[in-house]
Amino acid sequence: MPHPRARVRAFVDAPTFQWFIIGVIIVNSLVLGLETSPRLMDAFPWLSTLGWVTVAIFVVEITLRIYAHGRKFFRDPWSLFDLVVVAVALIPASGVLSVLRVLRVLRVLRLLSAVRSMRRVVAALAATIPGMTSIGALLVMLIYVAGVMATQMFSATDPENFGDLPTSLLSMFQVMTGDDWAKVIQPVTDQHPAAWSFFILYILVSTYIVLNLFIAVAVEALEKQHEEGDEEIKHEVEQAESDVLAAIESLRSEVAALRTEMSDGDRGPG
Numbered sequence: 001m002p003h004p005r006a007r008v009r010a011f012v013d014a015p016t017f018q019w020f021i022i023g024v025i026i027v028n029s030l031v032l033g034l035e036t037s038p039r040l041m042d043a044f045p046w047l048s049t050l051g052w053v054t055v056a057i058f059v060v061e062i063t064l065r066i067y068a069h070g071r072k073f074f075r076d077p078w079s080l081f082d083l084v085v086v087a088v089a090l091i092p093a094s095g096v097l098s099v100l101r102v103l104r105v106l107r108v109l110r111l112l113s114a115v116r117s118m119r120r121v122v123a124a125l126a127a128t129i130p131g132m133t134s135i136g137a138l139l140v141m142l143i144y145v146a147g148v149m150a151t152q153m154f155s156a157t158d159p160e161n162f163g164d165l166p167t168s169l170l171s172m173f174q175v176m177t178g179d180d181w182a183k184v185i186q187p188v189t190d191q192h193p194a195a196w197s198f199f200i201l202y203i204l205v206s207t208y209i210v211l212n213l214f215i216a217v218a219v220e221a222l223e224k225q226h227e228e229g230d231e232e233i234k235h236e237v238e239q240a241e242s243d244v245l246a247a248i249e250s251l252r253s254e255v256a257a258l259r260t261e262m263s264d265g266d267r268g269p270g
Contacts, residue, residue, distance in 0.1 A: 009068035028054035029108040058086045124221040131217040158187040176206045
């Protein structure tokens, strides 16, 4: 007979239970959104009860997972994330810690740990941090150089946007994002028509080259994560096939032993 912990592990790891938890997460997310409307909460007071029911389900689920997986639970970052999110939900609504109640919206993020495809995306984004850091440093350096140049060239013409370095850095960042950038540079270009070349070159380098490097790094990481996910699925299939073959071999051995016993029984005592 299977050990109780093994049965609980099979229960919490079952796809049906996982989909049930995903459904509870979605319901809880909707309740969190509805709780922002006092009018709706007054009209439907049972929404608060529903929210606490979903929290109770989360507590039971986490307890079962801790029992089922033991120490392995605390070695899994996603499991620890779920534990923290559920713990935040139990923070008292009054007192010194009441301000932390706003963090209960993090329960929506439990979908990241519950859905495997989302976990892969997050893992891919985490893998891009070293590359993103280098590209981000390059972008900061580019904005800084452009800000210094713009301050030196255009501070007298347009002190509102380029009067000092901090203002110029903010203006160059706005130009890079394309947020009403034409109005930012218009006072300068009206006085210096050739200034268009400086801003166009800056936009080309910052937006269409550097920012596209971010996309390239992210896409590469996603492709790598997808390949690793395929390898993981392949390994799981191979492991399942191995388990099935082992079970078949065990059944064959038991059948052979049973036949031997029956044969010896038919012979009887010599």
